[in-house]
Amino acid sequence: MKSFLQTIRTNLILLLATVLFFGVVFPIVIWSFGQLFPRQTEGLPVVKNGNVVGFENVGQSFTDSKYFWERPSAVNYNAASAGASNLGPTNPALLTLVASRADTLIKYNPGLEKSDIPVDMVTSSASGLDPDITVQAAYMQIPRIALARGISQNELKQLVDKNTGKPLLYLFGPEHVNVLELNLALDEFKTN
Numbered sequence: 258m259k260s261f262l263q264t265i266r267t268n269l270i271l272l273l274a275t276v277l278f279f280g281v282v283f284p285i286v287i288w289s290f291g292q293l294f295p296r297q298t299e300g301l302p303v304v305k306n307g308n309v310v311g312f313e314n315v316g317q318s319f320t321d322s323k324y325f326w327e328r329p330s331a332v333n334y335n336a337a338s339a340g341a342s343n344l345g346p347t348n349p350a351l352l353t354l355v356a357s358r359a360d361t362l363i364k365y366n367p368g369l370e371k372s373d374i375p376v377d378m379v380t381s382s383a384s385g386l387d388p389d390i391t392v393q394a395a396y397m398q399i400p401r402i403a404l405a406r407g408i409s410q411n412e413l414k415q416l417v418d419k420n421t422g423k424p425l426l427y428l429f430g431p432e433h434v435n436v437l438e439l440n441l442a443l444d445e446f447k448t449n
Contacts, residue, residue, distance in 0.1 A: 300336070303437055311437045312336075316388040319440060322365060323405040325390070325398050327436040328377050329358055332385035339384045355379045366401045373397060389433035392421055402443070416446055 291298040301313035311317050316327050317334050331342035344351035358379040363369050375394045381387075395417045403410045420439045424430045 303441070305441060310441070312388070313435060313437070314388060315386050317437060319436065321405075322401055324440045324443065325395055325402065325434075325436050326378070328387045328390055328394075329379065329381045330385040330387075331381040334386060336386055339386050341383045341385060342381055362397075366398060367404065368400060369397065388435050388437060389422070390436055392417065392432050392434055395421075395434045395439065406443075408446070412446075413443075416442060 296302070300315055302309045303311045303313055315334065315336050316330060318330070319326050332338050332340055342351065342354075344354070359371055359374055362374055362378060363371065375391050375397065377387075377391050378394045378397070396414065399410050399413045399417070402408070403413055417434060417439065420434055420442050422433045422435060424432060
């Protein structure tokens with residue numbers, strides 16, 4: 258009987274400690290970090306002319322031919338319902354969706370071949386909110402944007418290169434391009 262009561266007591270202490278840690282201590286620590294880094298807590302808003310035009314960490318849709326297009330989203334860029342499509346690589350629905358996206362890219366990007374399309378332009382990210390594309394995905398879109406805006410492809414390539422983010426500590430992850438920031442730079446470039 259004594260060992261049974263000790264087991265109950267031990268379990269109750271562990272339960273209480275877990276509830277206190279994850280219900281009180283952990284939320285206070287996370288909230289404190291939010292107070293130290295308010296801009297990050299708000300999603301890194303991008304402000305232009307005094308108005309929030311988007312967020313650095315949340316992708317948004319660009320469909321006009323004069324802009325760089327983003328990575329597809331399984332949640333239509335809705336940050337309140339972030340998530341993936343959960344379709345496996347052999348799922349016929351995913352294969353159909355990827356083929357449809359590739360066909361759309363080929364239709365709107367002159368001279369593009371299926372083999373030239375980077376995977377990030379036909380598949381959504383795990384969160385559905387990825388704001389970045391690969392440098393290759395940005396380069397792939399240059400002919401379309403050059404035609405739509407009347408800007409030379411060389412100038413657009415330089416703009417992409419100027420707006421290319423480096424890997425974390427120059428070691429972890431690939432180079433990337435934030436689509437919102439690139440498109441804002443593109444609008445600024447056109448006015449110059």
